[in-house]
Amino acid sequence: MEKLMNNGGSNGAKRWLLLGLVLVAVVSAFSGMINRYYLGVLVEAGVNVTLAVSLNLINGYTGQFSLGHGGFMAVGAYLAAKLTLLFGPALPPALQPVLFAGALLCGGMGAALAGLLVGVPSLRLRGDYLAVVTLAFGEIIRVVFQNSPAFGAATGLSGIAPWTNFFWSWSVALVTVYVVLALVHSTYGRGFLAVNDDEIAASAMGINPVRYKVTAFVVGAFFAGVAGGLFAHLKRAINPEGFNFMRSIDVVVMVILGGMGNTAGVVVAAVLLTLLPELLRGFSEYRMIVYSLLIITLMLLRPQGLFGRSSKGGRL
Amino acid sequence: MLEVRDLQVGYGAITALHGISLRVEKGSIATLIGANGAGKSTMLRAISGLIPARSGSVLFEGRELLGQPAHEIVALGLAHSPEGRMVFANLSVEENLRMGAYLRKDGAGIAKDRDYVFDMFPRLKERRAQTAGTLSGGEQQMLAIGRALMSRPRCLMLDEPSLGIAPMLVATIFEKIVEINRELGLTILLVEQNANLALEVSQRGYVIETGRIILEDECKALRDNPQVRESYLGGH
Numbered sequence: 001m002e003k004l005m006n007n008g009g010s011n012g013a014k015r016w017l018l019l020g021l022v023l024v025a026v027v028s029a030f031s032g033m034i035n036r037y038y039l040g041v042l043v044e045a046g047v048n049v050t051l052a053v054s055l056n057l058i059n060g061y062t063g064q065f066s067l068g069h070g071g072f073m074a075v076g077a078y079l080a081a082k083l084t085l086l087f088g089p090a091l092p093p094a095l096q097p098v099l100f101a102g103a104l105l106c107g108g109m110g111a112a113l114a115g116l117l118v119g120v121p122s123l124r125l126r127g128d129y130l131a132v133v134t135l136a137f138g139e140i141i142r143v144v145f146q147n148s149p150a151f152g153a154a155t156g157l158s159g160i161a162p163w164t165n166f167f168w169s170w171s172v173a174l175v176t177v178y179v180v181l182a183l184v185h186s187t188y189g190r191g192f193l194a195v196n197d198d199e200i201a202a203s204a205m206g207i208n209p210v211r212y213k214v215t216a217f218v219v220g221a222f223f224a225g226v227a228g229g230l231f232a233h234l235k236r237a238i239n240p241e242g243f244n245f246m247r248s249i250d251v252v253v254m255v256i257l258g259g260m261g262n263t264a265g266v267v268v269a270a271v272l273l274t275l276l277p278e279l280l281r282g283f284s285e286y287r288m289i290v291y292s293l294l295i296i297t298l299m300l301l302r303p304q305g306l307f308g309r310s311s312k313g314g315r316l
Numbered sequence: 317m318l319e320v321r322d323l324q325v326g327y328g329a330i331t332a333l334h335g336i337s338l339r340v341e342k343g344s345i346a347t348l349i350g351a352n353g354a355g356k357s358t359m360l361r362a363i364s365g366l367i368p369a370r371s372g373s374v375l376f377e378g379r380e381l382l383g384q385p386a387h388e389i390v391a392l393g394l395a396h397s398p399e400g401r402m403v404f405a406n407l408s409v410e411e412n413l414r415m416g417a418y419l420r421k422d423g424a425g426i427a428k429d430r431d432y433v434f435d436m437f438p439r440l441k442e443r444r445a446q447t448a449g450t451l452s453g454g455e456q457q458m459l460a461i462g463r464a465l466m467s468r469p470r471c472l473m474l475d476e477p478s479l480g481i482a483p484m485l486v487a488t489i490f491e492k493i494v495e496i497n498r499e500l501g502l503t504i505l506l507v508e509q510n511a512n513l514a515l516e517v518s519q520r521g522y523v524i525e526t527g528r529i530i531l532e533d534e535c536k537a538l539r540d541n542p543q544v545r546e547s548y549l550g551g552h
Binding site for chain 2: 187190191192193196197198200201202203204205206207208261
């Protein structure tokens, strides 16, 4: 990792990370003063930022079209929830954050393993074909959980501890943003963009495209898994239907709307798309129509994404 | 330095190269001329491992290259500047050069070679922070050559450096190719449609037609060969 981070510009990124973490801590301290409903939306926005920024590494920077994020999220959500359900009750409250952190990590690692399994077909497939394979893979994961009594089968898991708060959600989001930015801005990480731009030319430079594609899948899936764990401890109940391919599509929309390969844009889009359905509650049953129309309008006005300069040319 | 023996390459049922053999002597420029679709790019791609070969042998400094992945062949000292100026469109000029040195760890050496490329192509220096996709065709070709040099190869394969470039720049680029060969002692295998220029700067020449070498000789002799004059040099 040190080699990856050891690059010009990452010092600035480190400062931003610290500043962000301080800000998150301060807001957390005063979170009691924020309306519970708004707070809940903000926490969910943090989870979505993690999902979208990690998918952006795969779809935006590396140019692989994955529709598997819902599946990776499911792996993380189920693993983390199962762990805290098993060990949570027996633990003294002081150790609960440790268990939560451990469970999130395990969820992330489980999802990373799933990412490795999906990354392998990506060596031979590209574009639409890869999208179909990742979509199918996500569905397989969902169906496996649906048929596992240990994971509650179709009813899923409930009674999960409500541990995901503003602090956890946004700390993870910040770390995800930091890791993805530090990764793609390192000399090593420029390889992701090179593979995206031109795989043949990248090979001719001595870059191993296979390694980059698999790395993108593994790192992206890891953070999707952690986000899944946060999601489970936010909603307190999870079931397989919550991780169907619509979930993956939601994340893909955030990435496209934000601008492929543009982390700042993707963060804004993830927050915006979390807030929008809430803000549109006034339209009651027409809410999703208005939401869809807004997305269509945005795409027509800014096909390169909110912040994107070209289809994938953003520098952040 | 580089020796290709009876190389056969096919795409599915189609055979693109029917047993090609050629040699590039150390320190020389060799050229392969031929029309569109004759198999020139296919040959370079098979040598550098970008596409698999059916049979034959490719020896680089006595070492067999066939069967090795492309990214490991670069590490052996054989660089390939692919056809169509495949620069990394979304990276800056400087980042493109840095990617050329992807396998190297010597920061000081990399900076020195980058300056060498900038000296050779001042245009690239002026545009060092610019995104490569916004460069002109000629500038992208300079960048593709410069980027290939950044791996500090002992042998460089150039695929159609004159393709789609303003005629004035073509002359400049060929001058630079000769300069690279003389100053760095780099062995070069040049693949070209522009037979005139290619035969002028090279020592040994090969003519490829539909996947077969039909002629090989010293370039001087090839330029006087009636068949070559008729088919490749405009018949004068």
